[in-house]
Amino acid sequence: MGTLTRAGELFQIFRDGQARTRAELAEMTGLARSTVAARLDALTALGLIGPAGEALSSGGRPPSRVAFKPASAVILAADIGATHMLVGLTDLSGRLIDERRAGTDIAGGPEVVLDQMVELATQLLAASGRSSGELAGIGIGLPGPVEHSSGKPTNPPIMPGWDRFDVPGYIQGSFDTQVLVDNDVNIMALGERAAFWSEAQDLLFVKVATGIGSGVVCGGLLQRGADGTAGDLGHIRVPRGSGVFCRCGNEGCLEAIASGPAIARALSKAGLPAVDGEEVLSLVRAGNVQAIQAIRQAGRDVGDVLATCVSMLNPAVIVIGGSLAAAGEHLIAGVREVVYSRSLPLATSRLQIVQSRAAGEAGVLGASRMVSDHVLSAARIDAALNS
Amino acid sequence: MGTLTRAGELFQIFRDGQARTRAELAEMTGLARSTVAARLDALTALGLIGPAGEALSSGGRPPSRVAFKPASAVILAADIGATHMLVGLTDLSGRLIDERRAGTDIAGGPEVVLDQMVELATQLLAASGRSSGELAGIGIGLPGPVEHSSGKPTNPPIMPGWDRFDVPGYIQGSFDTQVLVDNDVNIMALGERAAFWSEAQDLLFVKVATGIGSGVVCGGLLQRGADGTAGDLGHIRVPRGSGVFCRCGNEGCLEAIASGPAIARALSKAGLPAVDGEEVLSLVRAGNVQAIQAIRQAGRDVGDVLATCVSMLNPAVIVIGGSLAAAGEHLIAGVREVVYSRSLPLATSRLQIVQSRAAGEAGVLGASRMVSDHVLSAARIDAALNS
Numbered sequence: 001m002g003t004l005t006r007a008g009e010l011f012q013i014f015r016d017g018q019a020r021t022r023a024e025l026a027e028m029t030g031l032a033r034s035t036v037a038a039r040l041d042a043l044t045a046l047g048l049i050g051p052a053g054e055a056l057s058s059g060g061r062p063p064s065r066v067a068f069k070p071a072s073a074v075i076l077a078a079d080i081g082a083t084h085m086l087v088g089l090t091d092l093s094g095r096l097i098d099e100r101r102a103g104t105d106i107a108g109g110p111e112v113v114l115d116q117m118v119e120l121a122t123q124l125l126a127a128s129g130r131s132s133g134e135l136a137g138i139g140i141g142l143p144g145p146v147e148h149s150s151g152k153p154t155n156p157p158i159m160p161g162w163d164r165f166d167v168p169g170y171i172q173g174s175f176d177t178q179v180l181v182d183n184d185v186n187i188m189a190l191g192e193r194a195a196f197w198s199e200a201q202d203l204l205f206v207k208v209a210t211g212i213g214s215g216v217v218c219g220g221l222l223q224r225g226a227d228g229t230a231g232d233l234g235h236i237r238v239p240r241g242s243g244v245f246c247r248c249g250n251e252g253c254l255e256a257i258a259s260g261p262a263i264a265r266a267l268s269k270a271g272l273p274a275v276d277g278e279e280v281l282s283l284v285r286a287g288n289v290q291a292i293q294a295i296r297q298a299g300r301d302v303g304d305v306l307a308t309c310v311s312m313l314n315p316a317v318i319v320i321g322g323s324l325a326a327a328g329e330h331l332i333a334g335v336r337e338v339v340y341s342r343s344l345p346l347a348t349s350r351l352q353i354v355q356s357r358a359a360g361e362a363g364v365l366g367a368s369r370m371v372s373d374h375v376l377s378a379a380r381i382d383a384a385l386n387s
Numbered sequence: 388m389g390t391l392t393r394a395g396e397l398f399q400i401f402r403d404g405q406a407r408t409r410a411e412l413a414e415m416t417g418l419a420r421s422t423v424a425a426r427l428d429a430l431t432a433l434g435l436i437g438p439a440g441e442a443l444s445s446g447g448r449p450p451s452r453v454a455f456k457p458a459s460a461v462i463l464a465a466d467i468g469a470t471h472m473l474v475g476l477t478d479l480s481g482r483l484i485d486e487r488r489a490g491t492d493i494a495g496g497p498e499v500v501l502d503q504m505v506e507l508a509t510q511l512l513a514a515s516g517r518s519s520g521e522l523a524g525i526g527i528g529l530p531g532p533v534e535h536s537s538g539k540p541t542n543p544p545i546m547p548g549w550d551r552f553d554v555p556g557y558i559q560g561s562f563d564t565q566v567l568v569d570n571d572v573n574i575m576a577l578g579e580r581a582a583f584w585s586e587a588q589d590l591l592f593v594k595v596a597t598g599i600g601s602g603v604v605c606g607g608l609l610q611r612g613a614d615g616t617a618g619d620l621g622h623i624r625v626p627r628g629s630g631v632f633c634r635c636g637n638e639g640c641l642e643a644i645a646s647g648p649a650i651a652r653a654l655s656k657a658g659l660p661a662v663d664g665e666e667v668l669s670l671v672r673a674g675n676v677q678a679i680q681a682i683r684q685a686g687r688d689v690g691d692v693l694a695t696c697v698s699m700l701n702p703a704v705i706v707i708g709g710s711l712a713a714a715g716e717h718l719i720a721g722v723r724e725v726v727y728s729r730s731l732p733l734a735t736s737r738l739q740i741v742q743s744r745a746a747g748e749a750g751v752l753g754a755s756r757m758v759s760d761h762v763l764s765a766a767r768i769d770a771a772l773n774s
Contacts, residue, residue: 145733155733200613201613202610202613202617214699216605216699216700218603218612219605219606219608219610221606223589224701225589225605225702225734226589226701226702226703226737226738227701227733227734227737228701229701229731229734230589230699232698232699232701232731232734233698233699235698236698236699237729239626250729305695307624308692308695309699311620311623312601312617312618312619312620312623312696312699312700313610313612313617313699314611314612314613314614314616314617315612315613342624342637343622344616344622346541346542346614346616347612347614347619349614350613350614351613
């Protein structure tokens with residue numbers, strides 16, 4: 001048993017996708033060759049690793065190499081927003097096999113929306129020739145606060161009917177697998193980091209769209225805080241917000257002056273045709289100077305809050321995502337302007353402030369990663385081997 | 388080997404100080420009784436655990452219990468400030484056996500100051516009848532930024548001669564043991580949490596004194612950030628700081644208006660006899676209304692920054708320490724006033740904002756904890772067993 005129980009830890013080495021020989025693994029871990037062989041046998045029996053061609057030999061029979069087999073199971077990953085959903089099918093490494101997109105209305109309540117998700121998921125499995133028995137799990141992002149441990153939304157402001165709804169239990173009526181749920185910006189942070197910044201132990205993902213929020217990664221782990229509200233950037237008070245009231249009931253919130261609808265409102269008062277963030281983006285793309293200035297100022301307002309976060313958390317990377325980040329460099333230029341002028345030199349000497357590269361797929365990639373981090377953890381693999 | 392290597396993990400169960408029977412451990416861990424017995428033998432051989440009296444029996448020979456033996460080794464823990472140092476001798480559980488206090492001058496340079504520390508440490512060992520061979524390690528807190536991985540100060544503003552000085556190497560000239568170094572407020576956070584808030588996974592420790600800084604615990608771990616500057620609260624810009632210049636060269640820093648010297652400067656302009664934080668405290672204790680109002684306003688300024696931290700990190704506890712926290716409730720009342728009015732209800736519904744209880748000993752307790760967390764980690768114990 002002693003040997004088998006540590007196979008889960010050995011497996012973590014393979015998650016980078018590299019193929020390795022038994023000799024390399026023995027050297028990396030300090031384990032005896034016979035121990036390595038026994039653990040690899042156990043992982044092979046689970047289907048998680050397999051042969052991966054031969055290594056160069058220094059003479060004699062070339063040593064065989066083994067590698068992670070991410071196609072051994074699949075993950076359904078759903079990013080559900082207020083008005084649309086994207087459902088993806090990925091392998092265990094997060095590679096997107098196929099995806100389906102549909103309009104939705106989160107206010108239609110959980111059954112209607114989740115039935116729609118299940119329908120898209122069923123289509124995806126059928127189209128890719130995979131069965132529901134091959135599912136390692138399902139990950140879901142929702143546009144509101146979620147109690148991650150239970151998968152239940154908690155007082156979500158824009159999601160009538162969803163409060164305390166048992167999302168995993170409902171989905172499990174259709175798919176007999178584990179279901180993990182979190183809020184959309186947390187999974188976007190996971191997805192962006194997994195796909196592009198896996199070396200960064202400290203990262204902030206900031207979503208600027210109809211709402212403003214963030215996902216906080218410290219010490220390599222997504223942080224949810226004591227009540228699951230960590231990263232709630234949108235309702236921090238900013239100087240320019242003085243006198244502006246927010247839908248949360250407070251005054252001067254970042255979201256009340258720098259979100260898509262807030263910028264649209266300001267431009268519309270100035271006589272421009274803008275009702276929402278999309279129209280603001282159209283104006284920016286058309287080169288309208290007032291719209292460009294408004295987006296840049298929103299960036300400065302976001303930067304005002306992020307300057308404090310940089311001092312407190314000293315992240316290596318800040319990723320700006322959400323629909324308004326699609327305005328190109330205008331939003332990010334405003335963020336950089338304030339953060340770099342405000343923070344201590346040591347905290348910003350290596351800080352990168354960048355646009356989201358996962359963009360529209362950050363949520364789906366993150367929902368997949370949330371599931372794979374769980375099912376491929378050392379503890380879960382050891383439990384599977386001992387059961 | 389498989390059995391031995393997991394003894395380190397089994398040991399973690401004992402760090403709460405509770406005595407346990409073999410049967411209880413088998414039930415807690417799911418391990419076979421024979422495996423538990425082998426691991427306990429290994430930990431006993433290291434001196435980390437030992438017999439702890441008999442448990443109640445349901446008939447027959449009463450089962451024996453084993454427990455952590457924290458007195459099996461000692462830790463030297465030093466909290467070195469700008470003008471004083473406190474050196475403590477603790478056991479492996481952080482219990483303070485004895486301590487020595489002395490005035491110092493950090494600007495005297497590393498050799499002079501560290502020689503003084505070594506002298507106090509030697510006295511402590513002699514007085515307690517312990518030898519340097521019984522040392523598990525030495526922990527040191529310094530009043531400036533430290534590269535934790537190397538133990539070297541990096542550009543410490545008030546520590547001439549210390550930049551990149553090899554503190555561990557110098558101390559090891561006197562004591563042949565491992566030496567860990569961090570900045571003072573990080574170890575204060577560790578000490579306060581270990582002594583009073585071990586259940587809190589998310590905690591901020593804020594020091595308000597000659598300088599202002601904080602230690603950030605997220606997900607149960609002290610966070611240092613990408614460049615080791617996490618928690619640097621003092622140079623965040625606050626609204627009331629507009630027009631006030633800070634010694635860091637920036638304008639409007641929290642430290643420039645809410646630190647002890649800053650409050651003293653403001654009171655002194657108003658004709659009151661205050662040159663430093665100590666004199667501000669004397670005025671507060673004497674009931675001077677202007678001084679009380681100034682301390683309360685400083686609390687509001689600190690709260691202004693902490694409101695943002697609460698939204699971002701959703702801590703369970705904020706501990707206010709440092710010499711100005713000794714002003715009693717005035718400073719904390721100001722902090723609470725702003726944090727509770729500013730942050731989202733969900734993030735503050737269970738938040739506690741409290742005065743430091745470890746107070747002057749937080750640093751020494753934390754320096755000890757930094758060492759015990761390192762030497763008693765599962766990985767280090769397993770390494771000791773396999774060597």
